[in-house]
Amino acid sequence: MYRLSRLRYVFPLGLFAALFLDGSLSKIFAGFFFHYPYAMVSQLVIVWLVCSYFFEGDIQIPLIGFSVVAGIFCDLYYSGILGLFMFLYPMVVGLTKLLAKYITSSFPMIVLVFLIDLTVFELFNYWAYAAVGIAKVGLGGFLLDTLLPTLLLNLVYLLFLYFPLQKLITWAADIERR
Amino acid sequence: MQKFFSNRRLVITVVILVVCFGLMGGSIAMRNRRSTPPLIQQFGNDIAGFADGIVAYPVNAVQGVADSVSGLMNAYTENRELKQKVSELAQVKVRDQTLAKENKQLKAELKLKNSLTDYSTVSAAVMSRTPSSWQQQLVINKGQTSGIKKNMPVLSGGGLIGRVAEVNKTNSKVELLSDTSESSNRFSIVINGTDGKSVNGIITGYNARTNELIMGQVTSTAKIKKGAKVVTNGMGGITPKGLYVGKVSRIGKDDYGLAKKVYIKPATNFNEINIVTVAELND
Numbered sequence: 528m529y530r531l532s533r534l535r536y537v538f539p540l541g542l543f544a545a546l547f548l549d550g551s552l553s554k555i556f557a558g559f560f561f562h563y564p565y566a567m568v569s570q571l572v573i574v575w576l577v578c579s580y581f582f583e584g585d586i587q588i589p590l591i592g593f594s595v596v597a598g599i600f601c602d603l604y605y606s607g608i609l610g611l612f613m614f615l616y617p618m619v620v621g622l623t624k625l626l627a628k629y630i631t632s633s634f635p636m637i638v639l640v641f642l643i644d645l646t647v648f649e650l651f652n653y654w655a656y657a658a659v660g661i662a663k664v665g666l667g668g669f670l671l672d673t674l675l676p677t678l679l680l681n682l683v684y685l686l687f688l689y690f691p692l693q694k695l696i697t698w699a700a701d702i703e704r705r
Numbered sequence: 706m707q708k709f710f711s712n713r714r715l716v717i718t719v720v721i722l723v724v725c726f727g728l729m730g731g732s733i734a735m736r737n738r739r740s741t742p743p744l745i746q747q748f749g750n751d752i753a754g755f756a757d758g759i760v761a762y763p764v765n766a767v768q769g770v771a772d773s774v775s776g777l778m779n780a781y782t783e784n785r786e787l788k789q790k791v792s793e794l795a796q797v798k799v800r801d802q803t804l805a806k807e808n809k810q811l812k813a814e815l816k817l818k819n820s821l822t823d824y825s826t827v828s829a830a831v832m833s834r835t836p837s838s839w840q841q842q843l844v845i846n847k848g849q850t851s852g853i854k855k856n857m858p859v860l861s862g863g864g865l866i867g868r869v870a871e872v873n874k875t876n877s878k879v880e881l882l883s884d885t886s887e888s889s890n891r892f893s894i895v896i897n898g899t900d901g902k903s904v905n906g907i908i909t910g911y912n913a914r915t916n917e918l919i920m921g922q923v924t925s926t927a928k929i930k931k932g933a934k935v936v937t938n939g940m941g942g943i944t945p946k947g948l949y950v951g952k953v954s955r956i957g958k959d960d961y962g963l964a965k966k967v968y969i970k971p972a973t974n975f976n977e978i979n980i981v982t983v984a985e986l987n988d
Contacts, residue, residue: 551757551760554765557977563913603753604753
């Protein structure tokens, strides 16, 4: 029961911390993240969503709803163009759920699912922004200069955060006994 | 896969796609046309900005400490260089003050109220940056309530860095000159040639590889030297005259060999911006 567990505080807090940290980290490490020709897109939100899905245990966090809220926030606050992330984040959650049916929840498999999620996310992001005329690089340039560095950066995030998040979320998923 | 794309799913997917692109197209059109986003969008942004402060201020403070430590390391050599500059600067400053005073008196004589060089400034802190590889945007912590309006020029570290792209009540978005969108770097600029003539033009592009702004289609015969200072010329009525943009780094021919292309090294590193100044032309 989501409403009885500590996750009802921990999950939204973590989600919003991840959202704001994406922007703050991009600002602080701008010289590193956006060092020509590479561009790394910080996606702590996806790290948090995927980890929450795999570690929540029996508790069903309303992930789709939260991811829509996170997406609207991203659209409004970061890009200023409404309508993309509010669909992409729920799509990532849906994809994770779909893939989870075919795998065992082990560390390498979760990393694999995470990388697939991120690739699909970035591809859709690129495709949509290219269609409305914001992204102006070729597909080759995108794959090499954006997708690859982005996957690397977020892989590092996941490797560092995997065990702490596993601890945190499993702890929070315990139903409080009074 | 057969099951996945059942009729119902397909319809839902198509509807989502239509809504998604409709919203994006709508908000881009709105962004280009209106001076402020719709109220509800502003409201959302203001709430987000407030919450961002809670996360951004401690993170920025940590960065501040790290910067001070690295600053301390370089303090000795920097101090020696700066001491030399200070003595020169004092002279320039006094002269500047005298000229400003004289300028004011002459304007009064001519019954001229404000010219294109009279502007006031608003300082703001950068809260975060868009985590995207295509949009080079910063979120700053001042908005309409501080008098910021759309399209105002933004300066940092002594040079022009971009313009205000979206204004909310308490925060706004700044599009950097390095952004690839058409409107972000179209500033009207002037370069003083060595033979007394000056070259007016606009910034037409940005070369990300070499970090240079490009002033295209220059047909003037004025002689421009490498290292010449580039400033805004005040045309267009929103940007004041005399904002420093950068220095000429090289001069080349355009693709057809008919006109010149002037490459400008911007004064500020676009990846190290913490405090910005928004310039507002006085009416």
